[in-house]
Structure formats: structure tokens, C-alpha cells
Amino acid sequence: MRAPLEWLLKYVALPADTTIEQISDAFIRMGHEVEGVHTPPPTVGQLVIGHVRSIEELTEFKKPIRFCRVAVGAGNGELGEDGTATDERGIICGARNFVEGDKVVVALPGTTLPGDFTIASRSTYGRISDGMICSAAELGVGTDHDGIIVLDDDAEVGSDARELIGGSDTTFELAVTPDRGYALSIRGLARELAAAFAVPFTDPARVALKTEVKTEVTGDHAWPVRIDDPQGCDRFVMVRVCDVDPQARSPYWLRRRLAAAGIRAISLAVDVTNYVMVELGQPLHAFDAAALSGDIVVRRAVAGEMLSTLDGVTRTLRDTDLVVADDSGAISIAGVMGGASTEISDATTDVLIEAAHWTPPVISRTARRLKLPSEASRRFERAVDPAITAVAAEAAAALLVAHGGGRVWSNRTDVGNPKASEVVVLPIGEPERIVGRPFGPGVTARRLSQVGCTIEAKADETGSSILLVTPPTWRPDLLRTADLVEEIARLEGYDSIDSILPVAPAGTGLTPTQRRERAVASDLASAGLVEILAFPFVGPKDFDQLGLPADDIRRRAASLLNPLDSERPSMRTTLLPGLLETLTRNLSRGSKDLALFELGTVFLPKSNAPRPPQLSAGQPPTPQERAVLDASIPAQPQHVAAVLVGNVDHSGWWGAGRPATWSDAIELARRIGRAAGIELSVVAADNAPWHPGRCASIRVGDWPVGYAGELHPAVVERLGLPPRTVVLELNLSALPVRTAPVPPAITSFPAVNMDVALVVDESVTAAALTAVLLDGGGDLLDSVRLFDVYQGAQVPVGQKSLAFALVIRSSERTLTAAEATQVRDSAVAAAAAAFKATQR
Structure with missing residues (x-):
């Protein structure tokens, strides 16, 4: 998750002297890994806002080149179109994503861009280029090399462009764990910073985001919707905006924030849904209402059903996949990616904005099976806040009206009934008991309130003090007492817990x-x-x-x-x-x-x-x-x-x-x-x-x-x-568990070493012959070791010679040669009886 500091400060009032290092440390203390802190390299010199007055196409060169007259402020005595004196420069530029009348960012001669690149007035392509029209990549505020930055019409010509383009804004790149889906939003991260610094937090979901009454269209619900699978979707909201200008462009501030968050700007309708997703954490999807046919139905896919997604790939669905469909069939893979048949185009004027709450496992399985991860699925599989579904859709509609014209349908579609958060019982002394450190008076209530929990204190049937804690809708991971205790410890800081080595309990050690x-x-x-x-x-x-x-x-x-x-x-x-x-x-x-x-x-x-039983949540299994x-x-x-x-x-x-x-x-x-x-x-x-x-x-x-x-x-x-x-x-x-080892018998009597070579069929293994020799030799045969295997001229075909070293010993007396020979002969006789072995 990439979070621009300027966007975070919109909702959290950090002290003016707070440093970037302190903010980064705060994120780490709150349990979020900071993978990087990105600050654009500085631009030294004059970086101003320019107004493109004219464009001359130079066609005599191998690649398209344009000579632009750009007003960069008052100063040289030339008269502009409005009769005022302007400073107008001629600038060579190869980009083609701007037209006459656009506001652009201009680096004047003497300015040093990131990468130690100094702009100078120079002769090129038969003209004098007196400056440079800049792209986001050239200024270090983005990665787009293909086109230059085009600003909004209200940008002031000649003013410093740094503040407008975010030339000094810092972006934090965080690794969000699977249990903290709320942190995949500016809303969630701003709340974390507010708790870390104990400063006020403004919830963007509670900010009034309403359009004027005159822009509304009175009518029925935005679109008829039916949920056939309430287990996969428990809330579905539709907001409709008609008469949208299809050529309207996203404002530069919105495109800049999306770029800082790592999302490429596409079109106004798509950019608005992405902006709300990053800010509130609720993914949205925009449909072209003119492309829909009949009622919208949320259902499981039919096995083998086909859908062409927005990435241009036709995918085969399974009956475990959840889809949004109309009379024509599936039009979107729920929570993962929309379909190509209803996507927003350059001619779309009637936009349906979808906001839904999907069951996380359903989205996760589909995204992984299809190998189709998306920004939406990342959030849905970690769970989003079901309470802001309508707020997010209406916020997107308001932005669409504000920057693309159009009118909002007065009655939104809102079907489904999401499950309310369950109350968790927290004994007063439980945090101290589990964490192992004392907490001051009111710490538990204050920290849980910062998370968004509602708390009621009362006594249980034994008279002990307990807290009845209702977790907020954006924290579905707070299900048990231990979850609340962990949250208190996290907000207090894991570093505040003393490192005390526990005393090992008495026991037998390792098994x-x-x-x-x-x-x-x-x-x-x-x-x-x-x-x-x-x-x-x-x-x-x-x-x-x-x-x-x-x-x-x-x-x-x-x-x-x-x-x-x-x-x-x-x-x-x-x-x-x-x-x-x-x-x-x-x-x-x-x-x-x-x-x-x-x-x-x-x-x-x-x-x-046996098949495992279906267990009841919150209750231990029966015997x-x-x-x-x-x-x-x-x-x-x-x-x-x-x-x-x-x-x-x-x-x-x-x-x-x-x-x-x-x-x-x-x-x-x-x-x-x-x-x-x-x-x-x-x-x-x-x-x-x-x-x-x-x-x-x-x-x-x-x-x-x-x-x-x-x-x-x-x-x-x-x-x-x-x-x-x-x-x-x-x-x-x-393997049998080893018992207490038996020490070998130690004797002072000497051993008798004898060798024997036996010819056997080549199918006989050395291990089998060794076992027979040990058994035939009796207790006096101390060990048998194979030291040679031979097949050659002196051994019949199909047979082999195995040579063994025999160690013969008694623990009671010194053996005679005759006794040792008898042991050897007994072993050889046993081999002859078992395998027809003959002695060489």
C-alpha cells in the first residue's frame, strides 16, 4: 500500500514539527512494515506553470516535433490574447498529449531537474528552445514518460509549480498483513497515525459528500438488483449518474494522488472509483448502463460459463465463482474484475457505480484460481467495511458530477443485510494478565475507543467487572478476547513489554x-x-x-x-x-x-x-x-x-x-x-x-x-x-524408540580372527548370508564383516564369491584353535544348508 503523506494529512492533524522518520517509526510501532519511503528528488531553479498559446507542427524531421509558444508569466512586454504583457517562450517538445490552451509545467533555462539535468536555451530542429515542457518522470513525481503533465484550467500561469504537482510530497510504502485489510486505505492508515500520535482523526466516511439537489434525477431505484447468493454477498449498492460528459478529464490533483498511490489514471469514471477505493478502502466498479440488459443478479456462475474480462482474456468460470449478471449472462467476476461487455467507454454518459460487500474466502479462491489478482480482490479477500458501501458509492457519484457534469439518480439501490458485529466480553484484568505488564486506569477503554470500539462496563454474575466491547465494522478480525488484548498491546507498543525470560516449568525435558x-x-x-x-x-x-x-x-x-x-x-x-x-x-x-x-x-x-462435523462458532466441540x-x-x-x-x-x-x-x-x-x-x-x-x-x-x-x-x-x-x-x-x-543402551561386554581374553570365502548363487545377498553365518556360529562368533566380492574365472557363471572376516571370542577363557575352527565350520555349515554355499 502506497500512502502519500499529503493525502494522510487531510484526515489526521499531526503536529507541525513531526518528521518523516517519526511517522515511519510510528507505522512500525503499530505493526506495519515500512518497505520504503519515497520523496521526489528536488528541482532547483524556476519551475513554473505555463499556458500553451500556439503549436506549430514541424513535419520535415524523422519523428514528429512540435514548436510551442508558451506563456510563463508577465515580463517581456509582448501582448497576449487578453491584451496584457506576458513572458512567452518558444519551446521544442515531442509529446502529443496536449493541445493549445492547456496549462503545463515549464522548466526555465538554468533549472536543474532530478538526475542533475540542467535546462539551457539552445538551438535545435531549426528553432530556439527556451525551456522545457516537463513530464512526471522528468520531475521525479511519477513514472509516465509518454506524455507531459497537463494541469487544470484554473492553474495560475507563472506561479511556482512545485506545490501543485507535489514536488516535495513523501509517499510511504507499507506491507499490509492479511488480517489488517483496513490498512489498505488512507482512511485506515490515517486512523493508525492518529492513535500513534494521540491527535484528532477525521473519518472521511463521515464527511458529507452530497451533490446539489438540482443535479438529482427523481425516479425509481438506480437499477433493479437481486441477490441469489446471500452467503457470498450480503450487501449490494448501486448509484446511477446520467448525462456525464464522456470527454471530461480527471482533475490533476486526483490524477496526482492516484499516481502517488501507484495507480495509473485511465478515465474520469474509472479514476473516481479508484480514488474512492484508495481513500475509503471500498473497491467500486463502474458499468455503462446503456450496455446492461435487464435486472442485475448476484449469483454463482454456471459451470463452463464464459466471460471476457477487462484485460481482454476470455475466462471459463466454475460453479464456485461468484458473478454479477444480467439477462445476457455474467458481466463481472465479483470482487475481482469486470467484464468487457459493460466497461466504460469514450461514449459512456450513463454510469452505474457498484459497491458491494463480498465474503472474503469466495473472492480469494476465485482470484487465485484464475491467477487474476487485482487491487479490488486484495481488499475484498482481507474484508472491507460493510457500513461504508453506500457512502463510497455516493462519494464516487459526487466526484463524477463535480468533474464530469451529469446528474445523480435520487434513489440508490441498496439490497442485502450485512451481519452486525458481535459483542466480545473482556474481563477488566485480562489485558494485564495476558500481556504481563500493568496498564494504567482507563488505558483499555482509551485504546479500544481509538480503534473504534464501543464499550459498556458492567458486572458479571459473579460480581467481577467486565467490559462489553462491540468492535467496529471495519475490524472483522476482532472476534475474541485475545484479539482485543493484542490490539491494546499493539497500540501501547510492543516495546513497552519488558523482556523477561520465563522460568521453565519442572518436567522431563524433550521426549x-x-x-x-x-x-x-x-x-x-x-x-x-x-x-x-x-x-x-x-x-x-x-x-x-x-x-x-x-x-x-x-x-x-x-x-x-x-x-x-x-x-x-x-x-x-x-x-x-x-x-x-x-x-x-x-x-x-x-x-x-x-x-x-x-x-x-x-x-x-x-x-x-469419517467426515468432519460442522462445528458451531463460539462453542467448543462436544466429546x-x-x-x-x-x-x-x-x-x-x-x-x-x-x-x-x-x-x-x-x-x-x-x-x-x-x-x-x-x-x-x-x-x-x-x-x-x-x-x-x-x-x-x-x-x-x-x-x-x-x-x-x-x-x-x-x-x-x-x-x-x-x-x-x-x-x-x-x-x-x-x-x-x-x-x-x-x-x-x-x-x-x-522406528522403535531407543531404549537405554546396553554397554558392550568387555573381556580381557584375546580374539581369534579367521577369514572364509563362500561361493553362492549371485541372487543371494550379502546381508542374508551374514545373518546365517552369525546364527550358525553361535554365541562365540563375535562379528562378521564382508570385505570382498568376486566374480571371475575361478567362480562358476551365475555365482559369486563373498569373503568374510570372522571375529571369534569368549568372555570367559582363551579359545583353542580347535574351538575357533569348530565355530567357523558351524557357521559355514549353516550357510551351506541355507544357500548351498561352498567354501573356496
Whole structure:
């Protein structure tokens, strides 16, 4: 929101010595982020108002050039049209948006414009140009380079132009949070400043904005209107202005304020509606009454209904979209954008001004689905004041009559019944209890009154003092006691709250699950991986890119009623889409060797989950409703996922680097298990989106808890990733919580180290053979470690040789060679029985 200081001062009486820095600090204290403070650069020298007396078209040059005679004040003895002496200058100008008789801004020779550009009298195009006719961009008061500034007819020739064009006015650019829609208006921001400086505030909505009686047209209501969807629109106002001069131009002061607010001037009718929107916060829309057919109806769109909007795009509507329609069909997307068939044109003389109050979620969903944000939708989706709907429409009509002639229809159309604000009970001591600091007498009432609340003090049934607070219509966010307390704290200043570290209550500290998650994250970070935090939203395209089968359970995701991104309307069931999107983004920015991980929640809908009940506002759910709610909530296990691309061991003087392979992903999975205090096993598997020959199932016992390995080549190609990208994903919540660790047995008796090489079928995994050896060797077989895999001339085709290092030890005595040999032979015999293994 861009708010010109000159416009704000129209409604708030700040002290004369208030500085720009103090105003900026006040906005920040009130909770509004100041993104920028814009002050036009100064113009040094003579910047005056000129009167264009004549224009000579110079056609002998490649581009159109005009030689203008411009009166800039009295002084050189030449006689003007009225017989008085004038100072008239000849000026070369290429702009064509002005005519003879217009008032313009002239920089005389010797004047230095912003950008250190000094004007001089010089010969050009065969004429002497004695000055410069200026555009808004050249003066630093706007961005319009195409045409020069054309002032109103009552501008005084020869006077200083700085005050008229706002050459020294400051504009504040604020970031408005979604819960403070009232701050998207001069009205709301002026009220904030009045509260911050404790000075009087004049509400522009209460200023009398009536036209003279002689301009009114007596008749029926402005236009017949019917609301078929009161849930989407609870008030609709129409004001009609006829006999408007279609060629009338917006006054310069209005165009200047709109430009300072970041809105381009278009035509008088459109500019007036935009001006009232910025000032009061109520978006308006102007229809050409001659283009309407029949009664206006506010309804939901018919599925597949088409509408060409003002931006020239034909859009397909859904039955969830709210529209304004007549007998011809939809003529406007409610609260978002009007239709081209009824827009104001250069020939429009009969104008219908619409002001409505729409339900915020309806407007928000439509604007996001259509990717059609507008100044109107920004305000409607944050909620506007339903009490000023008629005031805003009549204010626009008054401005239209004042500057475009015409007459106002005496009876406006006003249908609907907006909901009144509900009373909020505020115990007297609640602000102090919640905020944690004392408030002086009357502070609560004074601060809430500054917001616009009406307050009634009384005692409750226990005799305790309470305040019955009715929030103003422009603050629909004040719904509960906590909202009022927050408002009091905001107005008093968050910096007035002492920073006191609370005493931690006695307890057991972190839960075992929390300790496990922190241990895993810390261990992965120590291994060189970088943690990311991705958005938890997915869509069908993400599942398609991963190559998940149509019946894959991960496609069964919980959908959102109001998604932030229409292409990703569901909650994630796997961490991989967000992780791989982050990887792609970093690769596109030049990174080559990346190791990323994310630890987050996934959302798994339950089978046959009950439908959530419709809860009553202001009342807690019953035990039965709570049980249904709990049963309908998706399961939310904690997952951890990681991705590796490029080199895991970098190259240097010590030698060549080593690229990441599927084995690194499996080792990371084992590392996660060790950090969680669980020994994980690895079994070959085939699961999308992994490569079928380079995918491992990570298990606790026989129960799979995740997968690790190399991504499928087709997935790598679809996502534009480097070849041999490796990923893993584990379900941390499926891991057993670590119990107290058992210390290893320590013995002083020596170990016997023996090696054994076994030839088995190549389908036998090393993990399976290791388990059989440990089981066959008995308690004396301390450990088994694979150290070599061989396939070659000495091994039959279709088989492989696996070499293991055996550690044999007793905690009670020193083993003899015969005892150690017997343990080895028992282990080999078990392998022979299980896999027909033969010893090399």
C-alpha cells in the first residue's frame, strides 16, 4: 500500500514539527512494515506553470516535433490574447498529449531537474528552445514518460509549480498483513497515525459528500438488483449518474494522488472509483448502463460459463465463482474484475457505480484460481467495511458530477443485510494478565475507543467487572478476547513489554521422539548435508514426475479446500517432491555437488475416515464431535529424506573425487539408524521412483521403514537432474524408540580372527548370508564383516564369491584353535544348508 503523506494529512492533524522518520517509526510501532519511503528528488531553479498559446507542427524531421509558444508569466512586454504583457517562450517538445490552451509545467533555462539535468536555451530542429515542457518522470513525481503533465484550467500561469504537482510530497510504502485489510486505505492508515500520535482523526466516511439537489434525477431505484447468493454477498449498492460528459478529464490533483498511490489514471469514471477505493478502502466498479440488459443478479456462475474480462482474456468460470449478471449472462467476476461487455467507454454518459460487500474466502479462491489478482480482490479477500458501501458509492457519484457534469439518480439501490458485529466480553484484568505488564486506569477503554470500539462496563454474575466491547465494522478480525488484548498491546507498543525470560516449568525435558529427531538432524548436518524446509504441498504433476503408478498409495493425498497453489492442492505424502524441487533450483543456479536433507511431516489420509462435523462458532466441540474430528485427521508421521548429486569426496591435490552412488544413500540410511539407536537391515527392492536394480528396502527386522538408492533414469530425465542422482526416504516414526543402551561386554581374553570365502548363487545377498553365518556360529562368533566380492574365472557363471572376516571370542577363557575352527565350520555349515554355499 502506497500512502502519500499529503493525502494522510487531510484526515489526521499531526503536529507541525513531526518528521518523516517519526511517522515511519510510528507505522512500525503499530505493526506495519515500512518497505520504503519515497520523496521526489528536488528541482532547483524556476519551475513554473505555463499556458500553451500556439503549436506549430514541424513535419520535415524523422519523428514528429512540435514548436510551442508558451506563456510563463508577465515580463517581456509582448501582448497576449487578453491584451496584457506576458513572458512567452518558444519551446521544442515531442509529446502529443496536449493541445493549445492547456496549462503545463515549464522548466526555465538554468533549472536543474532530478538526475542533475540542467535546462539551457539552445538551438535545435531549426528553432530556439527556451525551456522545457516537463513530464512526471522528468520531475521525479511519477513514472509516465509518454506524455507531459497537463494541469487544470484554473492553474495560475507563472506561479511556482512545485506545490501543485507535489514536488516535495513523501509517499510511504507499507506491507499490509492479511488480517489488517483496513490498512489498505488512507482512511485506515490515517486512523493508525492518529492513535500513534494521540491527535484528532477525521473519518472521511463521515464527511458529507452530497451533490446539489438540482443535479438529482427523481425516479425509481438506480437499477433493479437481486441477490441469489446471500452467503457470498450480503450487501449490494448501486448509484446511477446520467448525462456525464464522456470527454471530461480527471482533475490533476486526483490524477496526482492516484499516481502517488501507484495507480495509473485511465478515465474520469474509472479514476473516481479508484480514488474512492484508495481513500475509503471500498473497491467500486463502474458499468455503462446503456450496455446492461435487464435486472442485475448476484449469483454463482454456471459451470463452463464464459466471460471476457477487462484485460481482454476470455475466462471459463466454475460453479464456485461468484458473478454479477444480467439477462445476457455474467458481466463481472465479483470482487475481482469486470467484464468487457459493460466497461466504460469514450461514449459512456450513463454510469452505474457498484459497491458491494463480498465474503472474503469466495473472492480469494476465485482470484487465485484464475491467477487474476487485482487491487479490488486484495481488499475484498482481507474484508472491507460493510457500513461504508453506500457512502463510497455516493462519494464516487459526487466526484463524477463535480468533474464530469451529469446528474445523480435520487434513489440508490441498496439490497442485502450485512451481519452486525458481535459483542466480545473482556474481563477488566485480562489485558494485564495476558500481556504481563500493568496498564494504567482507563488505558483499555482509551485504546479500544481509538480503534473504534464501543464499550459498556458492567458486572458479571459473579460480581467481577467486565467490559462489553462491540468492535467496529471495519475490524472483522476482532472476534475474541485475545484479539482485543493484542490490539491494546499493539497500540501501547510492543516495546513497552519488558523482556523477561520465563522460568521453565519442572518436567522431563524433550521426549524420546524429539531427542531422536534432533539427533538425526544433527548427525546428518555433521556428515556435510544441508537441511532444507520445503513447502508441504503437492499435486498430480509431482506424482507423475516421480513415475508413481496410478494405484500407488502415495497418490492418495489429503486435499485442501483453499490451497495456496491451485496446481498443488494436496498435502504431501512423501518428502521427495519438495526435496527434488529444491535440488533443481540450486542446480539451475550453478551448484554441482549437493547433499541436502529434510526432516518433516507427511500427511496420510486414513481409510474410511469419517467426515468432519460442522462445528458451531463460539462453542467448543462436544466429546462426540471431538472424537469424530480426531478420527478424521490424517496420520502425520515424521519422515527424513536426503538427496546426493555430484561428488561426495571432492578432488584436489590428494587425488580425484568420488561421485555419489547408491551405496552412499544406503550408508546414510544406516547412519540415520545408528543416530536413532536402531540397527537397520538392507534388502534389495523395486519401488518407484528408484532404479529397479539399484534400490534397497531399509528395514527394522522384517518391517520396511523406507527406501534408498538411485533414482530411475526416466525420473532423472523428467526433472532435469544429473545422471545417477541418489535419494533416500525413511519413516522416522516407524522406528522403535531407543531404549537405554546396553554397554558392550568387555573381556580381557584375546580374539581369534579367521577369514572364509563362500561361493553362492549371485541372487543371494550379502546381508542374508551374514545373518546365517552369525546364527550358525553361535554365541562365540563375535562379528562378521564382508570385505570382498568376486566374480571371475575361478567362480562358476551365475555365482559369486563373498569373503568374510570372522571375529571369534569368549568372555570367559582363551579359545583353542580347535574351538575357533569348530565355530567357523558351524557357521559355514549353516550357510551351506541355507544357500548351498561352498567354501573356496
